[in-house]
Amino acid sequence: ETCQLVTVVEVISGTLDITNKCIYFVSDPQDKDAIPWYPTDFTIGLDLIRELHLRRYKTRRTALEMFLLDQTNYFLNFSTKKILNKVCNCIVSLNNPNLNIFSTQEPAKLMQSSGLTQKWVKREITNLDYIMQLNTISGRTYNDLNQYPIFPWILRDYSSDTLDLSKPEVFRDLSKPMGIQNPDLEEKIKTKYEEFEDPVMGKFHYGTHYSNATTVMHYLVRLEPFTSLQIKLQCGMFDHPDRQFFSIPNAWRITYLGSDVKELIPEFFCLPDFLRNINGYDLGVTQSKIVVGDVILPKWASSPEDFIRQHREALESEFVSAHLNEWIDLIFGYKQTGPEAEKAMNVFNKYSYQENINLDNIEDPMQLRETEAIITNFGQTPTRLFNEKHPSRAAPDPSLKSYRGYSSAFSGKRAIVNLFEHMQVMYKGDDHRAQRRDDLMANVVEVLPNDPIVFIGSPSVQSRALIVSGNPESLVTVSQRGLLGTHGWLPFSNGKQRSFTFHPDTSDRSKCPCLGGPFDKDLHISSHLFALSSNKLLLSAGHWDNSFRTYSLEKNKMVARTTHHTAVVTCMAVDRLGTEDLLITGSKDTTCVIWKFSKHDPPSRPQQTLYGHDAEVLCVDISSELDLAISGAKNGTCLVHTIRSGQLVHKLRPKKSCEIRHVAVSSTGVMVVYSVGLQSTAAAAVVPCLHLYSINGRLLEEKSLNVPLSTIVVEDKWIITGSEKGFLSFVDLFSLNRQVQLSLTAPICSFFMVRDHQSKVCTHLLVGLKDGKIAILYPKDSIQAPP
Numbered sequence: 160e161t162c163q164l165v166t167v168v169e170v171i172s173g174t175l176d177i178t179n180k181c182i183y184f185v186s187d188p189q190d191k192d193a194i195p196w197y198p199t200d201f202t203i204g205l206d207l208i209r210e211l212h213l214r215r216y217k218t219r220r221t222a223l224e225m226f227l228l229d230q231t232n233y234f235l236n237f238s239t240k241k242i243l244n245k246v247c248n249c250i251v252s253l254n255n256p257n258l259n260i261f262s263t264q265e266p267a268k269l270m271q272s273s274g275l276t277q278k279w280v281k282r283e284i285t286n287l288d289y290i291m292q293l294n295t296i297s298g299r300t301y302n303d304l305n306q307y308p309i310f311p312w313i314l315r316d317y318s319s320d321t322l323d324l325s326k327p328e329v330f331r332d333l334s335k336p337m338g339i340q341n342p343d344l345e346e347k348i349k350t351k352y353e354e355f356e357d358p359v360m361g362k363f364h365y366g367t368h369y370s371n372a373t374t375v376m377h378y379l380v381r382l383e384p385f386t387s388l389q390i391k392l393q394c395g396m397f398d399h400p401d402r403q404f405f406s407i408p409n410a411w412r413i414t415y416l417g418s419d420v421k422e423l424i425p426e427f428f429c430l431p432d433f434l435r436n437i438n439g440y441d442l443g444v445t446q447s448k449i450v451v452g453d454v455i456l457p458k459w460a461s462s463p464e465d466f467i468r469q470h471r472e473a474l475e476s477e478f479v480s481a482h483l484n485e486w487i488d489l490i491f492g493y494k495q496t497g498p499e500a501e502k503a504m505n506v507f508n509k510y511s512y513q514e515n516i517n518l519d520n521i522e523d524p525m526q527l528r529e530t531e532a533i534i535t536n537f538g539q540t541p542t543r544l545f546n547e548k549h550p551s552r553a554a555p556d557p558s559l560k561s562y563r564g565y566s567s568a569f570s571g572k573r574a575i576v577n578l579f580e581h582m583q584v585m586y587k588g589d590d591h592r593a594q595r596r597d598d599l600m601a602n603v604v605e606v607l608p609n610d611p612i613v614f615i616g617s618p619s620v621q622s623r624a625l626i627v628s629g630n631p632e633s634l635v636t637v638s639q640r641g642l643l644g645t646h647g648w649l650p651f652s653n654g655k656q657r658s659f660t661f662h663p664d665t666s667d668r669s670k671c672p673c674l675g676g677p678f679d680k681d682l683h684i685s686s687h688l689f690a691l692s693s694n695k696l697l698l699s700a701g702h703w704d705n706s707f708r709t710y711s712l713e714k715n716k717m718v719a720r721t722t723h724h725t726a727v728v729t730c731m732a733v734d735r736l737g738t739e740d741l742l743i744t745g746s747k748d749t750t751c752v753i754w755k756f757s758k759h760d761p762p763s764r765p766q767q768t769l770y771g772h773d774a775e776v777l778c779v780d781i782s783s784e785l786d787l788a789i790s791g792a793k794n795g796t797c798l799v800h801t802i803r804s805g806q807l808v809h810k811l812r813p814k815k816s817c818e819i820r821h822v823a824v825s826s827t828g829v830m831v832v833y834s835v836g837l838q839s840t841a842a843a844a845v846v847p848c849l850h851l852y853s854i855n856g857r858l859l860e861e862k863s864l865n866v867p868l869s870t871i872v873v874e875d876k877w878i879i880t881g882s883e884k885g886f887l888s889f890v891d892l893f894s895l896n897r898q899v900q901l902s903l904t905a906p907i908c909s910f911f912m913v914r915d916h917q918s919k920v921c922t923h924l925l926v927g928l929k930d931g932k933i934a935i936l937y938p939k940d941s942i943q944a945p946p
Contacts, residue, residue, distance in 0.1 A: 160242055165216060165234040165302050168384050169193045173200075175235065177249050180205055182225075184233075203227065205253055210260040213243070214298050215306075217531055218513045218539070223247060224300055228257060229803060230784050234302035270296050270544045280550050286474050286483055287428055293491050297541040304372035304388075305539055310423040311486045312337060313479055314470070315415070317408035317457035322469055324476045334485040336505045338365050338420040347417075348504055359533075360508035368507050369422040369490075371538030377404050378424055381436050381454075400443030406455035407466075422490075428471045429827070431463035432855055464859055468893055477555070484549040492545035508533075511540045576938045577920045579877055579889075601936045603904065603928075604661050606646075610638040612927030613684055615911035616691035617648065618712070631662055633712060635691060638931065639684045639908075641674040643697070645712060650913055650922055658937045659923060674699045674710065679727045686870055686909040686927075687730040687778055692740055694759050700728035700744060707731065707744060709761035719761040724748050729776055734783050741766075741783055741802070743790075745776030751790045753781070753802060767805040771798045778822045785828055785854060791819025797832050799856065809856035816845050823873040828854030829892060831873050849878070849895055862895040872910040874921055881907025887926060887936075905930040 164171040164184060171193055173186040186199040193199055207227045214222035214234065221243050222236040237243045244263075251261055262269045270276070273296070279289040294308040301307065316322065316329035323329060332340060339345045348364050356362045368374075376392065379385035380403065389398060397403070404410060413419050426433050434454040436442070442451035449455075453463075460466035473479065488494045494503045496512060509515045510533045521527045606612055614637040631647030638644070647662030678684060678701045688701040695712040702708060707728045709719040726747035734741040740756035751769040754762035774794035781788045781802065788800045795817040799809035813819070813834045821833035830852040836845030847867045851859040866882045873879075877898075878890040883906045889899040909927035914920065926934040 160237065160246060162238075162242075162246075163236040164199070165222070165236055166194065166197065167302060167304060168197070168388070170236075171199050175246065177246070177253075179253055182208075182250070184235075201233065203233070205250070205255045206257055208250070208255055209257050211247060211250065211258065212260070212295065212298075213247070213263070214300065215513060215542070216303065217305075217518065217534060218516045219518055224302070228783075230786065231803070232300075232302070234300055266296050266298065266542045267544050267546065276550065280553055282480075282553060282555065286479060287471070290483075291425065293487065293544060294541070297491055297544055299541055304375050305535055306541075307370060307372075307375045308425050309370045309490060309541065310425055310427060311483075311490075312340075312411070312414070312423055313473055315340070315411065316459075317411050320458050322457075322459040322473070324473055324478070327478055330473075330476075330478050330482075333479070333482040334489075336365075336420065336489055336503065337369060337414050337422060338417065339504050341415050341417060344417045345504065352501075352504070352506065357508070360510065362506065363508045364504050364506045365420050366508065367420055368511050368538030368540070369420050372535065374421050374538070375424060377421075379426065379433050380404065380442070381438065381440065382433050383438075386438070386440065397440070397442055400445045400449075400451045403442055403451050404454065405442070405445065405449060405451040408455065408457055427467075428474055429467065431467045431853065432857075434463040434466065464853070464893065480552045481554075484551050487545070487549045491541055491543065492549050493543075493547055495540060495543050507540060508537055510534055511538055513539065513542065576922060578922055578924060578936070578938055579875060599899070599901075599936060600657070600939050601901070601903075601934055602657050602659075603932050603934050604663065605932050606636055606644055606663060607638045607642060607931040610640050610642065610931045611906075611908045611929040612636050612931060612933060613639050613908045614686045614689040615909050615925050615927050615933065616689075616697075617911070617913070618691055618693055618695045631660065633695070634661075634925075635697060635712065636664075636927065636933070637674060637689050637697075637699070641678065641684075641699075643674055643710065645715075648913075650915065657935075659935055661933075661935070674708070677703060679703050682727065682729065687732075690731045690733045690742060692733055692742070692756050694740065694756060696756070696759075696761055698731060698733075698742065698761075700731045703727070705746075719763070721761070721763060723752055723765055724750065730778050732780050734781050741781055743779045743781040743788055745779045745790050747775045749773060749776060749792070751776055751779055751788065751800070753788060753805075767802065769798070769800045769805055769807075771800070771807045771810065772796060777819055780823050782824050782826075784826070785824065787824060787828075787854065789822045789824055789830055791822045791832065793818045795819060795834065795837075797822060799830070809852075811850075811852060811856060811858075813850045813858075813861065814845060814848060817848075821868070821871040823871060823878075825873045825892060826875075829859070829873075830854065831871065831878055831892075833868055833871055835867060849880075849890070851892075851895060860893075860895050869907055870909055872912060874912050879910055879912075879924065881910060881926065883907070885928075887934075901936075903928065903934050905932065 160175050162175050164173060171186050171190045173184050176183040182203040184201050190199055208225055209228050210226035212224045214224050216222040216236040221240050222234060223243060224232055224234045226232045275292050278284045290310060299306050299308045312331050314329060315331045339348060352362060352364050376385050376389040380389050436452045444450050456466050460469060489503060489505050494500050494505055500506050518527060521530060616635050617632055631649050634646040634648035636644040644664040646664050649660035651658060652660045682701045688699060690698045697710040697712060698707055700707045705724050705727055706720045706722040708717055711718045724746035728744050728746050730745040732743055742754040742762055743751055745751045749772040752765045753767040755766050756762055769788060772792045774792045776790050776792050778791045783802060786802050788802055791797045795812055797811040797819050798807060800807050813832055816837050817834040818837055819832060820835050823831045832850040835847045847864040848861055850861040853859055866884055866886060868880050869883045870881045871878060876892045878892055880888045880890060885903045885906050887901045887903055887907060888897050890897050906929040907926055908929055911925040912921045913923035915922050924936040928934060
């Protein structure tokens with residue numbers, strides 16, 4: 160079928176072909192080079208599609224947006240609704256096993272059946288996630304500037320030295336549109352609405368809209384392709400400096416004075432780079448002699464990263480949680496149109512509401528072009544999702560530490576306690592001595608006497624219902640000698656002394672599977688050599704024959720030996736955060752390879768080979784959600800590649816005369832790199848160091864360490880580090896300040912974070928020790944007496 164591929168930059172005409180395995184889009188010859196840096200043709204495997212959403216394009220419901228497992232998406236527009244339905248039915252009829260969401264329902268009904276509102280009310284998803292879901296279901300998309308996702312202004316204090324989120328007065332009034340945040344404007348706007356009616360636009364409170372293409376380009380002008388788009392819009396030049404987005408406090412001031420009604424975009428809560436003029440564009444000088452360069456920040460923000468962090472915290476604050484439903488009523492709900500919109504002073508021009516326009520009924524070509532131009536220039540109101548008042552969010556229950564309990568045959572209603580709720584500053588000045596917290600408990604269990612536990616993991620495939628009923632999960636350990644142990648684990652206990660149940664592997668150690676084969680004699684056996692997939696496959700590297708091996712935990716035997724690298728495989732990691740089962744391996748041959756699991760089968764064919772290192776690769780990490788693979792080498796270089804294309808995007812070199820021992824990437828895109836001096840006399844002065852980089856390769860922070868580290872894991876806003884001297888530290892991800900330090904009984908070899916299956920909260924930290932034991936840390940609040 161002929162269709163259009165809608166992108167932020169261009170609309171590309173082409174043909175869509177569907178087979179029983181793939182979807183192909185081939186652009187028309189005249190559009191082949193429409194976007195030099197963007198492939199205008201694409202091929203999608205049907206098994207990669209996870210969501211299909213029906214969309215409007217220029218108010219017509221003739222479009223389809225496909226979301227893939229690798230976080231990419233495509234927006235296709237068809238000439239008629241009949242063709243759209245034909246394409247959708249064809250894709251669905253092919254029985255794609257990964258297609259989770261497809262509905263022909265109207266967005267309001269889809270929203271009702273999704274259960275998302277109930278999850279938000281129960282605090283099972285964050286404010287940011289909920290707003291993004293509302294945007295997606297209502298038809299907002301990153302592919303169409305006229306339907307870009309909408310986020311609220313949430314603060315009004317941009318002048319204080321510090322931001323105090325406990326004060327209600329620092330927040331914007333979420334029950335009112337941006338046009339009347341200043342109470343002095345209400346009467347003026349009300350009178351205008353009552354006394355004036357535009358012959359074309361009808362009656363409205365505001366002549367502009369809170370979201371349109373110009374708004375997006377205004378905020379993102381410092382980043383391509385939005386820079387070029389604004390230049391094109393302004394006939395070959397930038398907009399006037401005084402109209403540019405040059406200051407966050409000034410943007411709020413203009414809105415408060417009634418000159419603007421813009422809301423925000425998602426980037427204000429996740430992307431610090433749009434606040435920097437990283438490309439050095441000459442954006443001019445304002446009439447008040449302000450050079451328009453980097454965006455001027457509020458006084459309480461020390462950097463763009465600090466602004467994003469505090470702004471995100473404000474979005475998740477209790478004040479916003481208690482009032483966000485009022486903003487939803489205005490943008491997506493019952494105050495969007497009709498009498499309630501009039502009462503709320505929330506009426507915009509009639510062409511911004513899709514129900515007021517039917518382009519198919521306009522026969523005059525000139526009138527059709529004029530109407531489309533109005534829609535493009537003034538913006539589109541999202542599809543209405545709620546016809547009644549949106550429910551408020553449940554107040555936090557102090558007894559459950561912000562997370563809801565669950566019923567258990569062993570323990571009744573139990574608290575799901577976040578381990579990180581207890582991380583507070585533990586030292587002052589230069590005093591780094593460990594201090595034991597009364598509310599952070601630790602128990603030690605023995606696994607293999609005097610055989611270091613170098614790896615701990617769990618496949619985490621069991622349903623919550625089975626866990627709650629008392630059916631233990633599998634907990635896997637690997638010792639330095641390569642002995643595999645399979646233990647029973649439950650994140651609760653019916654006793655008063657601990658908040659977990661651990662059943663050690665009682666099988667005969669002489670008959671235990673050994674993962675050796677043997678290991679290469681020059682390698683240090685560490686957690687870098689092992690990985691555990693969600694389909695109960697344990698993988699091991701470091702073998703003398705340059706292979707990595709796959710062990711089935713269900714069959715209790717090796718099921719595959721895979722050889723692809725031309726030298727010993729030195730490290731591996733699985734994708735912990737994404738929706739795909741991906742594995743990355745690094746080798747002495749200086750390459751990294753990305754592999755994919757298929758159902759219960761071990762990885763057999765490489766998906767991507769990554770080049771660029773000229774020394775042995777020592778550590779790797781991967782995130783399909785961020786399309787990012789990071790690797791560190793023995794010569795001190797750290798490379799960042801894309802997963803899908805294998806393109807090298809950043810080459811980082813933290814220090815001279817060092818080697819990279821650990822790399823990790825957080826869910827927010829912050830990359831953590833740990834470097835040590837080379838094993839030589841000349842490099843002895845190079846002290847161990849932690850480095851923080853943004854997803855775009857910008858050095859954010861670095862800190863020298865007094866004690867070398869043996870293992871690192873990144874969770875949420877924390878870096879957990881373990882040292883060869885037995886020090887366990889919780890380090891703030893943004894500042895690298897150590898918040899908590901504990902001294903354990905032996906040197907630390909490995910970590911494993913236990914997450915609650917429903918809330919995804921980290922509840923326990925398992926620490927593998929050199930003496931063959933596991934230390935289990937958990938909050939004291941999670942211990943409860945049985946009913």
